[in-house]
Amino acid sequence: MKKFINRQPSRLTAVLLGLLPFALFLLLYLSASGARLAENPDDRLLPAFSTMAEAFERMAFEPNRRTGEYLLWTDTRASLQRLGIGVGLAALIGLVFGVATGTVPYIRATLSPLVTGLSLVPPMALLPILFIAFGLEELAKVMLILIGITPFIIRDLQARALEIPDEQIIKLQTLGANTWQIIVRLSLPQLMPRLISAVRLSLGPAWLFLIAAEAIAATEGLGYRIFLVRRYLSMDVILPYVVWITLLAFLMDLALRRFSTWRYPWFHAQQR
């Protein structure tokens, strides 16, 4: 018998083992919900799956009586648009500054302390300022995401740029490269997969900032909706929305990971 640490589950076993906690959790929910509903059929705290399915269907496939909109899709579009613009801009700014500070000592000396300082400001504390400065419209929400995750991306990319071996930077110079060419032919391409992993890591905080901003001031959006229906204790809407948000986050992460392994095979080979 091999030592436990050297024993690998087969593929099927691994999948089954991975599903086990989910199944247990569902079972737990079902029994708790069933018990509460048996006591009080109007209980709202742990709705039955059928109630949640009805609520989800209502949100997703029936036009709203007042506005005629399909709420789930309106909310999803609004949220994804904010998230996309915020994270996209953050990635772009992060890449430009991260590469610049990580590659050129003079730029690093100038900007690195500023970035470090900014990254220590709690973004949520800036939210009131953003609402005052940019109004309650889209811009404030996008700005919160931007301010929340950009310093992290810059600092991460700077650190990664500093990890590029000196040998390669010297080598490129002996092949005739000037400073700009070192950036576009060495730093930038080597940092692209790093950018993707930095963005993947900041998706969690980005969702957090998005939902927080939507909860406070919005007229549509996934975060707005769950905080709105909270007033009516509509767990039957909140829980499916949470699952939906989680699914969206998971799919984004998966897409980024797939893209990265497909586009940058050399990077993922090094990681192993």
Added chain:
Amino acid sequence: MTMPIIELKNVWKEYGKEVVLERLNVRVEEGEFVTIVGASGCGKTTFLKMLLGTEQASRGDLLLDGAAMPAEPDGARGIVFQRYSVMPHLTAERNVMLAGELSANRFLGRAFGARRRALREEAQTMLARVGLGEAGDKYPHELSGGMQQRLALAQALIKKPRILLLDEPFGALDPGIRRDMHDLVLSLWRSQKLTVFMITHDLEEGFYLGTRLWVFDKARLDVQAPGAYGARITYDLAVGECPPMLPSLSAQLADTARVLSG
């Protein structure tokens, strides 16, 4: 008398209190093939780095064509490092095309159209010469250590630098490929009028390849404080003209190595 391409006038190299190299006085003419041997840790790589421009002499003058050596690497001096130094994000072919692409466009560092096709053909020829003809579209991580080293050599040679610096380039290669690499380096050295500095741990290789063999060694050696004195060029042999002194040289180097590693 012609102007030497490299001249050292009383050059010292110190790291803090530790003297690595001391009192180097030597001239190298264009087209010489200098092989360098010496105990591990005696300063061979440091010497190469000074020629490369990434390390500066602490005292004395290091001259290139009679003027001070530029204090940064440039296209005139090519290098193959001890460790693999190819770009991991480029395929073998793109690695070899890199020098040409960089000179094709100052801003993008890329070539297009006919220029690109020409560079690609040139790269293919060079890859074939180092025995990587079939590996053009492989990434470095898909190549063995020896193959990566040959790729690094191809990448440096295609630039046709005036001075080529090689830091134990063939250490990881098996004897057959090693001989092919010797032939390659010698033929390129002859056809391109290169000046080569090559570090090796293999004395025989040093004798075979070089026109001139240097032995770096600590002439004065304090067993209590190995860092007190630096290494010098203790033998400067015009290879081929002197009777081989392999056995006695090996014995001396082994003595220094024992002290440095102890």
